[in-house]
Amino acid sequence: MIPAIIIAGTHSGCGKTTISGAIMSALVKRGLKVQPFKVGPDFIDPTHHTAICGRSSRNLDPYMMKEKGVIDTFRQASGGADIAVIEGVMGLFDGLEGEDTGSTAHVSKILGCPVILVVDAKGASRSVNAMVKGFATFDPNVKIGGVIFNRVGSKRHAEMIRQSLMAPAFGYIPWEKNKSIESRHLGLRMAHETSAIDEFRDILEENCDIDAIIDLAESSFNERYCETEGTSQAHPVRIGVAYDQAFNFYYADNFDILRRHGAELVFFSPLTDSLPDVDALYFGGGYPELFCAELERSPCRADVKKAADSGMPIYAECGGLTYLSESIEMDGNKTKMCGVIPAETVKMDRFQALGYVDAESTAADCLLPRGTVYRGHEFHYTKLHVASDVRFALELKRGRGIEDGKDGIYIQNVLAGYTHAYFTEKLALGLVHKIRSLK
Incomplete structure (x- = not known):
């Protein structure tokens, strides 16, 4: 196992994303x-990690993946790397329903990784060390190896904090008002839209002890055992994956598990490309509402409609769902989409759903075998106005879905819902088998 460190925060907004990226850089x-890794179901932070490290960032989410899945993903993704940096989620101890499950602390205990706690020091001095003491003693099974104090006002401010330290201080980061990543309706800006982390790296190197961070990562990692799944030897199926500025919310593990079960993934851009020569299509989430005009003009839109009408299997999530709808309305302007799903999409002013999903496929004639159970996440600002006769393939034990705990509209061989699924073996295998049977 390689050396590893978790960068956690006292709360959301304390600067852990910018600091995590700067440490990676x-x-x-x-x-x-x-x-790089990211705790939780987030899609945006990993784009920054991947751009910085040149290696695909992976999500570590104990709720969706279970504890063994966290270990498996860590082991498999870390091959050939020298060190792993894991960015936490929310505050260190913030888990599902106020419990430990899914928290950064939970991942720390699963992997045995030490934690560096990012503390926002703006507006306080000695009091921040009282906060650190509370975090350090709250759960004795979580090792907080040190602290980075962010938004420190001056050298004098740093010295005032230093007088009562409760944990080793790896750095005192001065407040740089314009050196942080901006946000919008689904989270932070994507990696290709900002250079804030690159600009912040020099500041971090000047004010942090990088050698001490490396030493901590090397000090206390516990070896864990996991088995690696083999690769299917069955005849491959070709799945076209929409991947561009409009569609880029995917779990990297989903790609891996599809490949293991015999899928060849062909990436294309619905913004600019015609459909590739494939057996099925996979549309993930993203920001199609920001590219409505380009998507409406693209030749891909008509190609997708034609493919769906001819019976091609199509699996779509969230942004992919809205792209398959009749239209997207945003700020009073309506643009045509693929028209595969009998529904119209409206962009709302506040989020319509946010949280984990427990789903089960209950339809006998959709892409997923009946009884397929899996977990995922939903987060969207859009709302679907659906036709009265639509059929839903998914029953949600947890989550809102398209309406009233129902998700996954299915028509012919199309399945489209709001849930961002974390693919299980059964889900991936069932999907690939269905595509192969229809090929």
Whole structure:
């Protein structure tokens, strides 16, 4: 197992994303091969990690993946890397329904990783160390190896904090008002839209002890055992994956598990490309509402409709669902989409659903075998106005879905819902088998 460190925060907004990315960048600058990870179901932070490290960032989510899945993903993704940096989610101890499950602390205990706690020091001095003491003693099974104090006002401010330290301080980051990543309706800006982390790296290197961070990562990692699944030897199926600025919310593990079960993935851009020569299509989430005009003009829109009408299997999630709908209305302007799903999409002013999903496929004639059970996540600002006769393939024990705990509209061989699924073996195998049977 490689050395690893978790960068956690006292709360959301304390600066852990910018600091995590800057640490990754500093380690890469030193010539290390850095494997990045993100705790939780987030899609946006991993785009920054991947751009910085040149290695695909992976999600570690104990709720969706179970504890063994966290270990398996960590082991498999870390091959060939020198060090792993794991960015936490929310505050260190914030888990599902106020419990430990799914928290950054939970992942720390699963993997045995030490934690560096990011503390926002703006507006306080000695009091921040009282906070650190509380975090350090709250759960004795979580090792907080040190602290990075963010938004420190001056050298004098840093010295005031230093007088009563309760944990080793790896750095005191001065407040740089314009050196953070901006947000919008689904979270932070994507990696290709900002250079804030690159600009922040030099600040971090000047004010943090990178060698001490490396030493902590190397100090206390516990070996864990996991088995790696073999690769299917069955005849491959070709799945076209929509991947561009409009569609890029995917779990990297989903790609891996599809490949293991015999899928060849062909990436294309619905913004600019015609459909590739494939057996099925996979549309993930993203920001199609920001590219409505381009998607309406693209030749891909008509190609998708034609493919669906001819019986091609199509699996779509969230942004992919809205792209398959009749239209997207945003700020009073309506643009045509693929028209595969009998529904109209409206972009709302506040989020319509946010949280984990427990789903079960209950339809006998859709892409997923009946009884397929899996977990995922939903987060969207759009609302669907559906036709009265639509059929739903998914019953949600947890989550809102398209309406009233129902998700996954299915028509012919199309399945489209709001749930971002974390693929299980049964889900991936059932999907690939269905595509192969229809090929």
